[in-house]
Amino acid sequence: MNSEKIIETTKLTKAFGSFKAVNEITFDVKKGEIFGFLGANGAGKSTAMKMLTGLLSPTSGEATVAGFDVFTQQEKIKKNIGYMSQKFSLYDDLSLLENIKFFGGIYGLSKEQLNERGTAMIERLGLADVSHKLLKEVPLGWKQKIAFSVATLHQPKIVFLDEPTGGVDPITRRQFWEMIYEAADNGTTVFVTTHYMDEAEYCNRISMMVDGRIAGYGSPKELKADFKTENMDEVFVKIARGENYKLQ
């Protein structure tokens, strides 16, 4: 990990009418980092993530992702990121190979790259047997791993994961995090939202949103020290209850 900032926001705000879903958030993510984006339901995580991935235009503030402006260069951002949402969003009626070909293809991978990376990925996942089956026939546990692999197929600078392990069993979750670490080791920045506080511990740094604002920001170790607790669960509860906390 180095100190180069790959995501940087200053007072980034999204207002729907008079309601500020995201209220002047300022934070940065460094290159190669696993950055946890935490918060209760409705705290504004998804809205913030949609602005960073170019799905939603911000109202005010400033932000750059991979060096591109979120107000004006959304399509350039999209070339440099991968995205995986909680909802399984590959095509069920296409096979694994066809999904790889489609998503790789629209990111502009060449035929050779598609073959090479597709084969490597299928081998890594141990899915050679089912690579020709339609995804709806593939067991649920595999799907999140497949979705993650497809989202990183074009080797994006940053991959955004929106509650990627929602509804997944502990073993699969663990395997999933191994994949996240592997991606981070290869230099991909990982931006991940989660509800699981044990997962928060796996992150290099986290930010915690409450009512559209960032109420906690730092490494898990720092946060635990600041709140004088042993685990992230309690940090979460304390922040969510609104205990005073000075932003660093």
Place this chain on the structure above:
Amino acid sequence: MSALKFILQKEFKQIFRDKGMLPIIFVMPIMQLMVLSFAATFDVKNIQLEVVDRDHSQLSQSLIEKYVASEYFNLVHFKHATDPKGTSLQEGSVNISLEIPYDFEKNIMQNTPVTLSAKVNAIDGMTAGISASYAQSIIQEFREEFVKENIGLLDQGKKSFAINFSMQNWYNATLDYKFYMVPGLLVLLVSMIGMFLTSMNIVKEKEIGTIEQLNVTPITKGEFIIGKVLPFWCIGMFVLSLGLTIAKLVFSVPMQGPIYLIFLFAMLYLFVVLGIGLFISTLADTQQQSMFIAWFFMVIFVLLSGMFTPIENMPVWAQKITLLNPFRYFIEVMRSVLLKGATWSDVKMNFFIIGIYGVVINTMSVLAYRKTNG
């Protein structure tokens, strides 16, 4: 545009993998043409006829016999004097009351124009119009036969005489209403494929959530839209070809004009209906909504297309609305090319209008489709 190739591949795979699709492409057109052409017929038989013969001549008698002999009319009343109240019409026992005036025979022999008047029960305007035109065609036939047979009796200078009967004109000399319906049904078919399938296809991606995944990719709007629309464009052209083949082989619909005009027109026209489908998909969030909106447009377009009710029979304000209806232009082209043998110069206005329509509707849809929301 290399992404386009991948979208097209994906769409075609998904379309043909969908078990519901093949019946839609193959069975629906055949069923619709076969069933509706017979069911939605304007053919009117057993028209209850009343004749008021005030002439009592040999000639009036032979005219009446002609009606009796035709398979379309049943002579139910025969009177010698006019009933000003039109009781039998009011009762509904009679569809048409035909009055043969005094001096019918005398005037014909003297070459003076005569006017037969017909009172038509017009509650069902369609049947009324058709019944009247049948009645008229019998008079026409009667006149021609009379001229042929009595050429010596008539004034040598004028080898014909006039029998007036104020009527609408129908382009369907053989009175086969399948010829009239089949071209309209073809338009309906092609349009349904375009509007429903395109709108539902895109909305389906919204429902499953894959559209979000696509929106975070660098796919351009143009690639996405062309990738979505082109497969249905191909299916639409295929269905049209299938439909025209059935029209020719099964219904022997005449194809008087150049068929390539119909295909050329369909190429443009499909972009209009696909554009409408695309536009609907930007308005709807669920497939149910998109179905509902598509049906709303479909019903209006069909009823105001001139397919069932001739546009000339509509009130003026409704006629003006039909100018915005893409169905209208395709039905006009279909009927005039197939039945009337129209050529390029007859239908070029329709090409022009539908071309502009396509540009406008697709611009609207492209603008309405957003990868990034406000």
